[in-house]
Amino acid sequence: MNKIPNKGQDQHQILANLKAFKGQDLPWQAGKIFAYIYQTSPAAKAVAEAAYLSFLPENGLDPTAFPSLLQLEQQVIGQLTPLLGGDEEVKGNCTSGGTESVILAVKAARDYARAKYPEQKEFEILVPSTAHPCFYKAAHYLDIDIKSIAVDPQTQRLNVADMRAAINEKTILLVGSAPSYAHGVMDPIAELSDLAIEKDLLLHVDACVGGMYLPFLRQLGHEVPPFGFELPGVTSISCDLHKFGYVPKGCSTILYRSKELRQHQIFSCSQWPGYTVVNPTVLSSKTGAPMAAAWAMFQYMGLEGYQNAVADCQAARDAVIEALEQLPSLELIGQPDMSLLAFASKDEDLSIFDLADQLNEKGWYVQVQLASPHSPAAIHLSISHFNCPHIPNFVTDLQVTVAELMSTPVKENELLAALDHSMLALLMEDFDPAMLGQFQELMGLESAEGGLPADMGAVNQLLNVLSAKQREDVLLAFMNELI
Numbered sequence: 001m002n003k004i005p006n007k008g009q010d011q012h013q014i015l016a017n018l019k020a021f022k023g024q025d026l027p028w029q030a031g032k033i034f035a036y037i038y039q040t041s042p043a044a045k046a047v048a049e050a051a052y053l054s055f056l057p058e059n060g061l062d063p064t065a066f067p068s069l070l071q072l073e074q075q076v077i078g079q080l081t082p083l084l085g086g087d088e089e090v091k092g093n094c095t096s097g098g099t100e101s102v103i104l105a106v107k108a109a110r111d112y113a114r115a116k117y118p119e120q121k122e123f124e125i126l127v128p129s130t131a132h133p134c135f136y137k138a139a140h141y142l143d144i145d146i147k148s149i150a151v152d153p154q155t156q157r158l159n160v161a162d163m164r165a166a167i168n169e170k171t172i173l174l175v176g177s178a179p180s181y182a183h184g185v186m187d188p189i190a191e192l193s194d195l196a197i198e199k200d201l202l203l204h205v206d207a208c209v210g211g212m213y214l215p216f217l218r219q220l221g222h223e224v225p226p227f228g229f230e231l232p233g234v235t236s237i238s239c240d241l242h243k244f245g246y247v248p249k250g251c252s253t254i255l256y257r258s259k260e261l262r263q264h265q266i267f268s269c270s271q272w273p274g275y276t277v278v279n280p281t282v283l284s285s286k287t288g289a290p291m292a293a294a295w296a297m298f299q300y301m302g303l304e305g306y307q308n309a310v311a312d313c314q315a316a317r318d319a320v321i322e323a324l325e326q327l328p329s330l331e332l333i334g335q336p337d338m339s340l341l342a343f344a345s346k347d348e349d350l351s352i353f354d355l356a357d358q359l360n361e362k363g364w365y366v367q368v369q370l371a372s373p374h375s376p377a378a379i380h381l382s383i384s385h386f387n388c389p390h391i392p393n394f395v396t397d398l399q400v401t402v403a404e405l406m407s408t409p410v411k412e413n414e415l416l417a418a419l420d421h422s423m424l425a426l427l428m429e430d431f432d433p434a435m436l437g438q439f440q441e442l443m444g445l446e447s448a449e450g451g452l453p454a455d456m457g458a459v460n461q462l463l464n465v466l467s468a469k470q471r472e473d474v475l476l477a478f479m480n481e482l483i
């Protein structure tokens with residue numbers, strides 16, 4: 001059944017079938033999804049998609065063959081640079097996403113260190129405990145060490161003194177987020193900049209989610225602490241355009257203070273008989289579509305368009321925060337610096353996972369965050385422009401759902417409740433992928449069609465009591481089954 005047909009089929013049928021695949025997806029078009037999808041107006045979407053399609057076949061593999069792409073990339077980076085406090089010394093590239101941008105920044109830092117300190121054999125980066133997992137991925141792929149520095153559990157901000165204390169002879173790069181994805185909280189980048197200069201270290205600012213928001217918030221007159229190249233210790237910045245830049249996915253940027261630094265990002269190879277390879281980014285053959293879409297969005301939105309979008313998102317965020325302040329069983333985590341926020345349950349009669357499930361049943365999509373040593377279990381919201389008109393309804397549903405849950409006893413997973421947590425941890429110590437099935441059975445988790453568990457609340461309760469390493473093992477085994 002699942003094979004390429006002998007004879008090609010009718011295009012209308014094919015496209016209809018493709019559309020049918022989306023039947024089980026989150027219905028994001030309604031604007032009630034607070035993660036994964038970043039949209040502004042339908043008109044902007046149309047412009048971005050037309051621009052995207054218009055450069056789909058062009059190949060960024062070789063900028064001498066397609067100088068148009070070189071120009072688009074230079075102009076996108078050039079137009080972004082002043083927003084991030086940079087001058088004409090700044091060099092950068094468009095990448096496929098925040099993860100690629102960060103991998104490249106870490107690679108550049110490693111190879112800079114190799115060039116500068118040829119005798120150094122071990123390399124370590126220091127990140128706040130709220131840093132995005134892509135830093136762990138970068139360390140994993142590049143075979144270097146990474147150390148997580150606990151943030152203040154109250155503010156979710158890095159304490160720079162703690163990072164200072166962790167610096168050692170292996171350290172090559174400090175990292176701060178502007179802001180963190182999980183809680184929308186900015187690390188003290190100015191203090192990190194001073195530290196980086198004092199210790200002669202590189203400093204990467206992860207502005208993947210904030211880079212196309214905070215500068216406009218500042219232009220609107222809000223107090224936004226400095227986080228860009230205006231701080232002399234900041235040596236590289238990642239900034240996604242496929243989040244608050246409202247460019248279709250596959251578009252981020254990585255910027256360096258100077259070309260001396262950026263050169264360590266570039267890979268060139270002449271060890272085969274084919275075309276010579278010189279790639280600034282991870283991808284080799286790559287479509288010009290995201291760069292064209294980014295360029296088009298910058299021109300279409302203008303500074304004013306982005307400012308208006310940010311003003312609406314900030315008002316939406318304020319409305320959610322105000323609602324949270326009036327719900328004694330919920331607690332905003334830290335003081336979010338933009339329209340990303342997270343809230344936890346303060347009341348043991350209210351399971352944050354059940355609240356997420358119930359909100360999602362009502363047609364919303366909120367993201368669950370498991371508890372970690374320095375951050376409580378939480379519901380996360382990323383509010384982008386197309387969410388804004390739905391915020392009053394969301395606030396109402398939040399209030400109603402909390403009241404409903406508070407008047408019904410917590411739906412404990414019986415087995416989980418019966419199992420002592422330490423016993424469960426013991427069980428998990430020797431996790432074997434073959435245990436995955438038993439585990440699902442144990443939890444009474446019926447696998448829905450497509451292999452996804454039906455009761456996410458129970459899954460989250462279970463994952464929540466496991467250690468990070470155990471979670472990683474379970475999820476890896478799960479993914480290996482899924483695809």
Ligand SMILES: *Cc1c(COP(=O)(O)O)cnc(C)c1O
Nearest residue numbers: 097098099132180181206208209
């Ligand atoms: C989204 C995000 C990333 C990773 O970006 P991807 O585009 O998903 O690879 C990294 N850091 C932060 C702060 C982010 O919000």
